[in-house]
Amino acid sequence: MNTFLIIDGLNLVRRIHAAQPNENDVNGLDARVASACKKLLKYHQPSHVAIVWDGDATSWRKTLYEDYKKGRKPMPEALAKSLPALKAHLSELNVNSIDAEAEADDVIATLATKLVNNQGKAIIVSTDKGFTQLTHTNIERWDHFNQAYITIEQREEKLGVERTQFIDYLALAGDSGNKIPGVPGIGPKSASELLKIFRSLSNLYGSLEKVGAKQAKKLEEGKQMARLSYKLVQLQTDIPLNANLSQFRLPQ
Numbered sequence: 001m002n003t004f005l006i007i008d009g010l011n012l013v014r015r016i017h018a019a020q021p022n023e024n025d026v027n028g029l030d031a032r033v034a035s036a037c038k039k040l041l042k043y044h045q046p047s048h049v050a051i052v053w054d055g056d057a058t059s060w061r062k063t064l065y066e067d068y069k070k071g072r073k074p075m076p077e078a079l080a081k082s083l084p085a086l087k088a089h090l091s092e093l094n095v096n097s098i099d100a101e102a103e104a105d106d107v108i109a110t111l112a113t114k115l116v117n118n119q120g121k122a123i124i125v126s127t128d129k130g131f132t133q134l135t136h137t138n139i140e141r142w143d144h145f146n147q148a149y150i151t152i153e154q155r156e157e158k159l160g161v162e163r164t165q166f167i168d169y170l171a172l173a174g175d176s177g178n179k180i181p182g183v184p185g186i187g188p189k190s191a192s193e194l195l196k197i198f199r200s201l202s203n204l205y206g207s208l209e210k211v212g213a214k215q216a217k218k219l220e221e222g223k224q225m226a227r228l229s230y231k232l233v234q235l236q237t238d239i240p241l242n243a244n245l246s247q248f249r250l251p252q
Contacts, residue, residue: 004115004248005046006108008126009053009097012036013086014075015127015145023076030082030089036144037095041250044123044142048248050111051090051097052104053083059102061232068232070179094250098243105130109235112139115245129155130178133166133235160192168201171230180232183222190215201226 016032017023041049061068087097100107105128112122116138123140124131131141132155141150152163161169172191174182182191194211198204205223208216219226 002048002115002118002120002245003044003046004111004120004122004245005040005044005049006111006122006124007037007040007049007051007095008104008108008124008128009051010075010104011126011128012051012144013083014079017076017079024078026078026082029079030086033086034089034093037090037093040125040142040144041095046123047250048245049095049250050243050248051087051095052107052111053087053097053099054104055099055101057102061103065180065228065232067179067181096248098241106236106239107241109134109237110239110241111243112136113237114241130175130233130235132163133233134237135163159188161195165195165200167230167233168195170233171201171226172204174229175233178232180229181225182229183219183226185218186215186222201230 013029013033016036017026017029020026020029037049037051059068091097098107098111108124108126109131112124112134113136115122116136121138121140123142124134125142125144127143127145127150129150131139132150132152135152142148143150155166156163159166159169169191170180170182172183172186172194173188174180186194194204194215198207204211205219205226208219211219
């Protein structure tokens with residue numbers, strides 16, 4: 001079975017860089033990132049590896065909702081300038097890059113989904129909890145900084161919902177980290193309780209007469225935001241990729 005290690009480039013590199021006392025100092029960054037990649041390869045022993053980077057194009061999510069990721073701290077200039085050399089350095093270690101047009105997330109989700117649909121296994125290296133919506137048993141998520149898997153079971157326990165309800169939950173409760181609004185006035189606890197009863201967003205909106213008047217009013221008023229949030233949190237798993245798996249095979 002092919003095992004594809006898919007590294008979320010900026011998720012890894014920005015965290016490593018953030019440990020620097022001065023954000024304009026990138027000395028030794030390439031060595032630390034290379035060391036992290038070597039550790040990942042040694043631990044997971046994949047047959048293939050790629051590191052996926054965010055691009056500069058405007059994300060479809062930003063086009064849909066202008067406040068998406070609003071207030072996110074921009075990448076330090078020194079780090080941005082160092083990326084081409086870093087990518088070249090990693091390619092010497094057989095860790096080749098894929099540059100997304102906009103967000104890396106959808107490229108990573110598409111790669112992982114394509115692989116498991118062809119009887120492979122994907123390990124996504126990222127601390128981004130959004131990847132837990134990819135619930136196929138052959139897609140795993142690895143937190144390099146805690147040296148631990150991020151499991152779907154942990155996510156179910158934390159949110160108080162089942163894996164099939166993750167997107168519905170975020171559509172109601174929102175996601176403050178990405179500035180996804182959810183339904184104003186419906187917090188995490190309410191979202192979890194409503195989904196325990198009604199099972200899905202569509203069932204909930206088809207049964208508002210069974211919800212308390214105060215909550216029903218919030219849900220009715222926030223219907224468009226729920227619909228928008230539902231779209232925003234969903235990962236795209238079928239975007240066109242100008243890449244072939246053989247490009248990322250590791251030498252035996």
